Each structure stands twice: as C-alpha cells, then as structure tokens.
Amino acid sequence: MDSNVLLNQMLYRMEEVFWHELSDCAPWKTEYVGIDFIQSQDIKGATEDEVIRSCIDRIKAVGLAQEVDFSITGNDILLKLQVRDCQLMLKETLLRKGGIKPYSCPLANMIRDQLIEKLGYETTYLADMAADEKTGCCDLKVAIYATPEKIGAVSDWSKA
Amino acid sequence: MQDILDVITSRKSIRRYKPDPVPDEMLDKVLEAARWAPTGENYQPWRFVVVRDQETRNKIGNLARVGSGSRMTAWYCLGHMQERFAGIQDPEKRAKVLRFMYSGEVSEFAKQSPVVIAVIGTLMEGSVDVPYDLSAAIENMLLMAHAQGLGGCWVHGPVATTRDAKKFKEILGIPTGMGQYKVIAYVSIGWAAEARKYPRPKKNLEDLVYWEKFGQTQRPRHG
DSSP states (O other), X not given: OOHHHHHHHHHHHHHHHHHHHHGGGHHHHOTTTTHHHHXXXXXXXXXXXXXXXXXXXXXXXXXXXXXXXXXXXXXXXXXXXXXXXXXXXXXXXXXXXXXXXXXXXXXXXXXXXXXXXHHOOSEEEEEEEEEETTTTEEEEEEXXXXXXXXXXXXXXXXXX | OOOHHHHHHHOOBXXXXXXXXXXXXXXXXXXXXXXXXXXXXXXXXXXXXXXXXXXXXXXHHHHHHXXXXXXXXXXXXXXXXXXXXXXXXXXXXXXXXXXXHHTSGGGOGGGTOSEEEEEEEESSSOXXXXXXXXXXXXXXXXXXXXXXXXXXXXXXXXXXXXXXXXHHHHHHTOOOOTTTEEEEEEEEEEOBOOOOOSSOOOXXXXXXXXXXXXXXXXXXXXX
C-alpha cells in the first residue's frame, strides 16, 4: 500500500474523532500538527516574507506540496495561501465525504509556528480552509497578528 | 430551602464586577460545591488554582483578550460576526457591540473580577472523564456562587488553543506537559456590577426533547 495513502487515512481518522469530540474547537487544538518538521529545518529570515518563503521552500523540497503561493493583505493581518497538489489532500477528501469541513492544515501550522518562533508574532489563527480535490488546490486564510495592537484591524476579506 | 430550579434558571454569566472583595467563607463554599460534583468512578481529577493577585489577573485578562480578539477579528473580516449580531437593529449599537467583540475586550474581564479560579484536571491518575468531570465542577461552582448572591462566568477563551493553554499554564506555574494537566477554563467570581436581561432566550423543551427514539417529538402516554 502507498504509504502516503496510509498516512492520509490515519490522519483522517484522527481528525474525524477530534471533530466529533470538539466540534468547531478542533482546529484550535491541532495547531501544533506539523511544527516538529519545520522546527527541524533551521528556517531563517528577518521579515515575514523571508520566513514564509523559507518555510515554503522546505515544504516543497520534501514534496509535501508541488506549489505554495502566498500574499499578505487585509491591513497586514491576512495571510492568503494557495497550496497545489498537497500530499494531504486525500484526508481532506475523506473528511468532506464524512460530512466534516476540512479544518486542519499542517503546512499552514508550520508557517504560523515560524512567524511566532522566529519573528515573535503575538498569535495566529487559521480562519478558513477551502480544499478542492477536483482542482487539487487548497485556499487558506490565516489571520496573523504581529503585535497585540493588530487585533481588531478589521477589513472585508472578501475583497482582499 | 430555595428551589434548585430557581437557582438554575436565574443564574446568568456575569462579566462586569464591582471591586469589592469576595469573603473567604463564600469562596470556600464555591470550591466545596465543586468538590461534590459528579465524577466518573470517583476519580476527582479536578484541581483549582485560586487567583486574587491583580498582576496575575491582568496577564490572564490580556491572554483572553488576544485569544478572543484574534478569532473574532477574523470572523468579522469573513462576515460571520455581522450575521451573528444582525438582530441588533440600531446600527450604532451594533457597531459598538461588534467592536467590543472583535477587539477582544469581551473577554478581558479577569482584570476586574476579584477572583479567578483556574479549573484544571490531572491526566496522570487514570480518569477517563476529565473534561466532563471538570465541566460538572464548574457548573456547581457557578450555581453556588449565584446562590450566595455572587456573579460568575465560565471562560474558555484564553485556553482555547493549544498554544494559549500553554501560556495560561505558565502564568500560573502549572506543569505544561500535554500528559500532565488539562486546563479547561477559568471561572471568574465577584459581585455583579451589571444586571443582565433575565431570562435569557432559551429554546423550548419541545425543540430539544425526543421521546423513546431520536426525532420522535410526540410524547407517549404511559402508566
């Protein structure tokens, strides 16, 4: 059996039961999933752009995804990620088939972790995740707060 | 003896407090009520950290503000908060309420609450019911506080994420290992400085209860 299929099936079952136990709170509890890898990669960078690019380079280098694009907008608190051909798309497909909207992205968790660890960001939050197995794309909206003062910097993200 | 249903139905979550201290004997009753909550196989996994220190409460309040604010800011930007509060007709009032929420101020009140009680559970003694036991203890605490004329609130916000839960533990010196203690919430206790609308709107029992089988709303005759 393809080891990646096995990994996706196991992650799917873990996330399924997590959702069952915690409902909408499940994404908040799974933010450490994936950070061990990125913390072992000696990510460097003095700016968010550099840190995020460095994370993406490592993610692509180990084949977790073919391509990851990003932009920062929405008063500098919205990190938009587009992941293509992610190795974890199968678990999102299985979750969706089970009636659960995909809610946890280890790749986003890696980037969030390094913004906090390397740049001292106050906090981050995975606000939205739209995985489309037909196109192989996953669009993520991540709220990133460099300082406590960025809390409340609202804008309309549908236009961002 | 006061009817327990009166105590239950008149309780409300209090988020504004007078600065007056809570006497020890009243606080002890709140903790004693927690001790008598139902607990699977009598494991009693709960532990309580009682905080009166202003500096510590400020740290908890700040953590709660950032936690709630970070999520609600994103929800506002996605349009979810506007939908949730669409029922407030006055645009100025609605905007004020929304600002109060997405700024995180809504969760900052540990700073004003004279007592904050962190509710944690040991994960090292074999209990299989830790979150449920702790939740039952919290309900007992809130009811005991209310029965004595105190106000209280069950607050999950500052410990909702794994990273924030770790920060919360560090503030209080709780071991941070994921296999050691689970922090489920804190409970604020104090004298209410607000009179919330009573009763809060609740769903009807008919919308919540099924008889004999899920989905069966017709109450069967018995006897």
